[in-house]
Amino acid sequence: MKTLIIGLLMLGVIESASAMSHGGMLMDEKGMIMNANSDNLPRDCTKISENVDITIHAGQKHALKFTGLMFAFDQQEWDVKPCAKINITFINDDQIRHQLMIHGLPGYLYPEGMFHLELYGEGQLQASLIMPSQKKTYLVHCEVPQHMEKGMKAQLKVDGGDGDLPSIPGISEPVRADVYPVDWTRLSMAVLLLCVLAGCAITYFVMINAQGINNKAQKTLAKLNSKRKAE
Ligand SMILES: [Cu+2]
Numbered sequence: 001m002k003t004l005i006i007g008l009l010m011l012g013v014i015e016s017a018s019a020m021s022h023g024g025m026l027m028d029e030k031g032m033i034m035n036a037n038s039d040n041l042p043r044d045c046t047k048i049s050e051n052v053d054i055t056i057h058a059g060q061k062h063a064l065k066f067t068g069l070m071f072a073f074d075q076q077e078w079d080v081k082p083c084a085k086i087n088i089t090f091i092n093d094d095q096i097r098h099q100l101m102i103h104g105l106p107g108y109l110y111p112e113g114m115f116h117l118e119l120y121g122e123g124q125l126q127a128s129l130i131m132p133s134q135k136k137t138y139l140v141h142c143e144v145p146q147h148m149e150k151g152m153k154a155q156l157k158v159d160g161g162d163g164d165l166p167s168i169p170g171i172s173e174p175v176r177a178d179v180y181p182v183d184w185t186r187l188s189m190a191v192l193l194l195c196v197l198a199g200c201a202i203t204y205f206v207m208i209n210a211q212g213i214n215n216k217a218q219k220t221l222a223k224l225n226s227k228r229k230a231e
Contacts, residue, residue: 031092034116036127038085040109044133045083052086054078056100058119058142058152059093066169068178069151071098071142076168078140079157082133086156089126092119099142102156106132137161 026033041048056073063072080086092098102115115129135158142152155165164172182188 030121030123031117031119031125033125033127034118035105035110035114035129037109037115037130038087038128041130042083042106042109042132045130047083048085048130049081049083050085052080052084053089054086055089055091057091057093058098058100061093063151063169066151069169071147071150071152072169073100073140073152073154076154076171077157078154079160080131082135082159083131084158085128085130087126087128088117089124090117090119091124092122095121097121097144098147098152099144101139101141101143102129103139103141104136105129105138131156131158133158135159135162137163137165139165 026036056075058071058073060071062074063069066072078086088100090100097118097120099119100117103113105113105115107113110129115127117125117127119125138156138158140154140156141148144152151169153165153168155161155168155171166172167174
């Protein structure tokens with residue numbers, strides 16, 4: 001009996017450790033889903049207009065197509081109809097933590113106006129949300145420090161959206177573009193001048209030597225020809 005009770009207690013502990021639910025949040029050892037909503041209509045919607053299945057990948061390899069960026073989603077923009085239900089499959093292709101956060105949603109359905117998926121490493125999660133009817137552009141990003149600044153930023157438009165957000169890779173100009181200024185000191189200028197001179201000198205010597213070798217070869221050939229004629 002004692003063993004049975006201990007066993008049941010242990011099962012309970014393991015169960016609660018592997019998956020916990022707090023209000024609108026689901027957590028386990030792989031990740032977290034916060035404020036998923038597949039049933040409740042926004043106040044301005046009478047019914048779900050369409051069901052949209054979207055797969056979103058997150059990872060460093062998706063940033064390779066953008067100069068100077070380090071993290072990205074595989075797409076930077078989605079457009080859905082007003083009152084669409086979006087079924088998101090979020091896939092993390094990296095071994096590090098990534099999030100998919102959508103901001104600006106109505107607070108009465110999504111606490112703090114936010115829908116949030118998070119994976120602590122490679123893996124995938126699925127969750128749904130229902131968009132309001134308003135023509136609007138929503139920010140989609142990863143909030144892990146420096147991930148958005150380094151490219152993990154996108155936009156979700158409803159009904160074509162109300163404009164592009166800034167700094168969306170491949171879509172809109174950055175608010176502050178990265179600059180890589182050269183610190184021109186006397187020393188760095190002297191080093192540059194020295195490199196240019198060394199490059200010119202090496203090219204000159206290579207050309208002179210090539211000419212010398214060519215002349216020698218021609219002389220040898222002429223000697224051989226004259227020997228043949230004499231024979
Ligand atoms: Cu991230």
